[in-house]
Amino acid sequence: MNCYLFCFVLSAVLASGYGGAFKALLYSDWITCDHDKTLDYGISETQIFFYDFKNNFNLTFPIDSAVEGITSSYNLDVTRKLVFFVPGYKSHINKNTEDLLRQAFSTLPDIYLIIVDHSAYTSSKGGKIASYERSVKMAYYIGTALGKFLAGLHAKGFPSNKIHCIGHSLGSQMLGYTGTKYFELTNEKVWRITGLDPAGPCFANSFIEDQIRSGVAQYVEVYHCNAGGLGTTAVLADIDFFFNKKGNKQPSCHEGYIPGKGESDAAKCSHKACVRYYSMSVHLQNGFLAWACDSYDHYHDGKCAANEVTIAGYNNPGNATGVFYVSTEMYGIE
Numbered sequence: 001m002n003c004y005l006f007c008f009v010l011s012a013v014l015a016s017g018y019g020g021a022f023k024a025l026l027y028s029d030w031i032t033c034d035h036d037k038t039l040d041y042g043i044s045e046t047q048i049f050f051y052d053f054k055n056n057f058n059l060t061f062p063i064d065s066a067v068e069g070i071t072s073s074y075n076l077d078v079t080r081k082l083v084f085f086v087p088g089y090k091s092h093i094n095k096n097t098e099d100l101l102r103q104a105f106s107t108l109p110d111i112y113l114i115i116v117d118h119s120a121y122t123s124s125k126g127g128k129i130a131s132y133e134r135s136v137k138m139a140y141y142i143g144t145a146l147g148k149f150l151a152g153l154h155a156k157g158f159p160s161n162k163i164h165c166i167g168h169s170l171g172s173q174m175l176g177y178t179g180t181k182y183f184e185l186t187n188e189k190v191w192r193i194t195g196l197d198p199a200g201p202c203f204a205n206s207f208i209e210d211q212i213r214s215g216v217a218q219y220v221e222v223y224h225c226n227a228g229g230l231g232t233t234a235v236l237a238d239i240d241f242f243f244n245k246k247g248n249k250q251p252s253c254h255e256g257y258i259p260g261k262g263e264s265d266a267a268k269c270s271h272k273a274c275v276r277y278y279s280m281s282v283h284l285q286n287g288f289l290a291w292a293c294d295s296y297d298h299y300h301d302g303k304c305a306a307n308e309v310t311i312a313g314y315n316n317p318g319n320a321t322g323v324f325y326v327s328t329e330m331y332g333i334e
Contacts, residue, residue: 033202041141045120051113067152088169093117104279143174147181160188172198179216193217196274197231204232225274229267281313288312290324299325
């Protein structure tokens, strides 16, 4: 299906007060949001990077040969957890986001880490509008192929309840398709899907089946850091965490002193902050404390202090549902 958005409904964006790169992207032109699932695009240039930090061992394969390549080269320990990371638009295996995840998980002894590089289809080649449109169009095909890959590992003996999928931005939205395809092929759900500021442009107003959502894994959690900008405002997961204020702007991400200047960089900074917070949480045993609340204003005014509390981040126990608010100020983190 095609949907044509002019400035993401210009009046709504202006009324929201959200600035940043999303406005900059859409003010300049029309953007075509195409979620057509009938085009049968190939994604064979997608690369799978496998890491066993405990044994200082890693492998790389094209996605089509990755299941056989990994399992024939390596004796998988099925008692370990598999952390499966899917980055977003304009990502690459050698960029900072991927390195943050590698560093965060490199000291955990009982996990495997897989990082997906889909940059052959989601780079900025062709210009800002055209490349994002192309990346959105490819999201279904990449996400579905990732579901097939994980189902292939499952067929080789890797258990569903040991698979934790983490996505950032466009990668988060891909994981909605991944979880759906995995269930279709195995009749089981992966243990957890974590969305770090899932992409908003072309997804926030799309059909629910094109978004990360509750039901595509045993437990689905979403973290919001630039909601209404580069990230979605949609609350569709089992639990949604809003970081700092309304989950739209992070404390260290400044727009500068001249109105209109620096908004794009500030939005990107907030968007990436979710990856930074989550990476930090890997080694915070008590995590980031999060309070259930029906609005940020009530949370800010202390009206939710007696409400349910859970842990946001990697150590989230997975037994809470609803909307929760988190402040990093108490941890001295901006």
